[in-house]
Structures are given as structure tokens and as C-alpha cells.
Amino acid sequence: MxxxxxxxxxxxxxxxxxxxxxxxxxxxxxxxxxxxxxxxxxxxxxxxxxxxxxxxxxxxxxxxxxxxxxxxxxxxxxxxxxxxxxxxxxxxxxxxxxxxxxxxxxxxxxxxxxxxxxxxxxxxxxxxxxxxxxxxxKLGISDLLLAYGARLERTDHYYPDLSDAAQEACIGRICQVFLRFLEEWPHVSVWFQYVCRNAAEEDRGYDCLEVSEKRDGRVNMLLRQFKNLDVFYALQKAGAIHDLAIDSRRIRFRFENTDIRRLLTNQGVWLELCTYLSAAQTGGFDDLVMSAVIGWDYENKANYPQNEIDVVLLKGIRALFISCKTSITKRSPYDLYEIKTLCERFGGDMAQAVLITADNCLNTNHSLYIRAREMGIVILDINTIKKGNLGRELLKIAAGRYHFPEQEKTKNG
The missing domain is CATH 3.40.50.10770 (Hypothetical protein VC1899 like domain (Restriction endonuclease-like))
Incomplete structure (x- = not known):
């Protein structure tokens, strides 16, 4: 031709x-x-x-x-x-x-x-x-965005190197700990932020791996937020920390590496990581990006807005724009409009908006689930994640083979 x-x-x-x-x-x-x-x-x-x-x-x-x-x-x-x-x-x-x-x-x-x-x-x-x-x-996410007049500016969160198989496996195990201790996880992040800040103030540098924290009033107050200290032992078993020793006077441990240390101090990154890893491990997507900051205009960086999208997946010419919300208890339809608008702006009618939550959506905010379905937005909740089906469900969505659960149809009449 x-x-x-x-x-x-x-x-x-x-x-x-x-x-x-x-x-x-x-x-x-x-x-x-x-x-x-x-x-x-x-x-x-x-x-x-x-x-x-x-x-x-x-x-x-x-x-x-x-x-x-x-x-x-x-x-x-x-x-x-x-x-x-x-x-x-x-x-x-x-x-x-x-x-x-x-x-x-x-x-x-x-x-x-x-x-x-x-x-x-x-x-x-x-x-x-x-x-x-x-x-x-083969197209990449940058190609898709350029076609719609936009561009990928950067990734906002610290981005782990998943080309290291051992590191990826460790992060995957920490994701399982995160899912097991969902209610306590905000306290976990606050705890690690506190001890890391103390290490920096003591001139040992932010990247110091050894932690030895005296159990003073502030530390004990933070520890009282936990039901018990099982989460620390679970993190040790996952390989995130080592040489954990806890007594009445002090807590000691060592981070696996500086990458894991940075991730454990970031509360908001873990549901994104679970989603990103689940998609990556299917091997079925052509391109993936996490914490994507997208500029609305590919030429004019100064005068046009930017938006962050938690995870973007691309299979063929069909993109999934994913918003990750650990809790949707108090979420409003605004969160749906936001991801729907960004999906249409940057992916057109070949793109699909998805909301992933660590809540049980049907029980926690059923009205939001109904509204999402009316808007054509797929919600995947903790039931899908804990069954280990998240990656497969994302592939189904990308292939146009996803069907809303029958349970929802019954409730909606």
C-alpha cells in the first residue's frame, strides 16, 4: 500500500x-x-x-x-x-x-x-x-495521551523498581499484610513516619535502615492505636523489616532497604500498589503506569491544568483509568464524576473508568455503587481483591467482557 x-x-x-x-x-x-x-x-x-x-x-x-x-x-x-x-x-x-x-x-x-x-x-x-x-x-500510555492532546508529566509517588524480582515479591507480600490489617494501616504509616523522622533529626539520615526507638510517652501513645503488635511481626515475616525486638523499654528493627522504608511511610500508596502489581502479574497489559500526573495540553505546560490518576492500564487501544480509594464510607458521586471526566478526556469512548476500594462496597455505600453503574463505572471492592481476582477482573474489563454482579441487579430490582 x-x-x-x-x-x-x-x-x-x-x-x-x-x-x-x-x-x-x-x-x-x-x-x-x-x-x-x-x-x-x-x-x-x-x-x-x-x-x-x-x-x-x-x-x-x-x-x-x-x-x-x-x-x-x-x-x-x-x-x-x-x-x-x-x-x-x-x-x-x-x-x-x-x-x-x-x-x-x-x-x-x-x-x-x-x-x-x-x-x-x-x-x-x-x-x-x-x-x-x-x-x-503496540501503543504506550504516552501515545494514547498525545492522541488526545495531553501528556504524561511525571509519576508523583515514589515509584518502586519492579524490575527486581525479589523486590517485587517483597512488595507483593507487604500488600497482603496491608489487606490483612486494613483498619490499622493508617497507624502503621504514622508510626513509620514518626520513627523515620526521629532518625533524620538524630543526624542518622533519612535513609538509615536501623531503628531503635525508646518507648516514651509519645511512642506508647502511637502503639496504643494498634490492637496488638501482630502487624509488626507480619511485616517481618513479609521481609519488610528484620531483627524485630520488642520489650517494655524499646522497639528495634531494620528495614529491608531504603525503597521499602519509603513505601512504608506512605499511607496512600498501598492500594495503588496492589492494583498495579495485580495488573502487572497478569502479563496481559501492554503498558501500565502508577500515580500518573497528566497535563491537559501537550504543548502548554504553564497555563493548563494537571490531574493525578492513581493507575492507568493499556491493552491494545483500550485504556483503564483507575481511582483507588481505601475507604468509600463517606465518598460522594463527585469521586465518580472526577474519574469519569478524566477517563473521557484522556481516553475517549474506548476507555473505561474504574474505582477500586478496600471497602465492601455493596454493604458500605450501596447508593454509590448504583450510581457508578448508571454512569458506566466499574467498582471492584475488597471481595475481589481478597479473592486474588483483581488482575483477572481488570483484564476482563479491558477486553470488554466484564459483567456487573447479579447481586447488584437483584437489589436494584
Missing amino acids: KTLIELYDPAHPVKNILTALIFKPEVLIFIGLKGSLTDRVQSLVERLLRQKGIEAELRFMETDLKDGNRVVRMLEQITWEHADCVFEISGGPDLLLALVGHFCALRGVPQLYKDVDSQELVWITSEGERREPLVLP
């Missing part, structure tokens, strides 16, 4: 460039309605294609459907200049699609349709219809 003609669809910026990424044409022509192919749109399309290694000659042409004859003359001119062209007809304005389809049928110009759901490419030629498997190009 030397020349690909793409009918530009403003609602699907990723789909607009998929066929070009698959076939790498020499010439790529975008046809859009008047006003749709702005300078900004052209800049975004070119930047994304170049970023993905497509060096095709680009042309952008606008048309007005009020004059059908003029549209036909434009199509005649294109096909005369590019006798080897193929029209990609997967998207675009309905009337323009009808005109192009009729024109191609009369002139014997080949057409191409991609069915993302069935993973098929459909060729329509004068000889009939031919189908072949559709192999989607």
Missing part, C-alpha cells in the same frame, strides 16, 4: 492513525469535514505518527458536504493522483462515508475496514470481500 486515505473522525483520534501504523504507507491523506482538521489537530497527528516511526508524506484536506458534486470531484482528483490508493472506511461522518463508499464501488477503488472488536481487517474490492486477522500495533 503506497497511499492510504483516512476519513478523519474527531471523536476517535487513536483509531484515525491505527491503519497507518499497521501498513506504513508512503503517502497518508486525511479527509475531514470543514473545521475539523485544525492546525492543532494536524500538529498532533504528525507528532504522534513521527513518534511511532511513520515517515509518510502527510496531506490534510477538508470538505463541505453541502456540495456533493464538489466532494466527488475531490475524490476523483485524489484517485487520479494516487492510482494505488486505498480508502480506510472504519470511521468518519456518516454522509461522507456513504459518498466515499458509493464512489469506490463505481470506480473500483479498494476500501479497507478494521473491526477492532472482532480483530479483523476487511478488504472490499471489485473482486469481493476478503478478511484477515487484525494485529494492532
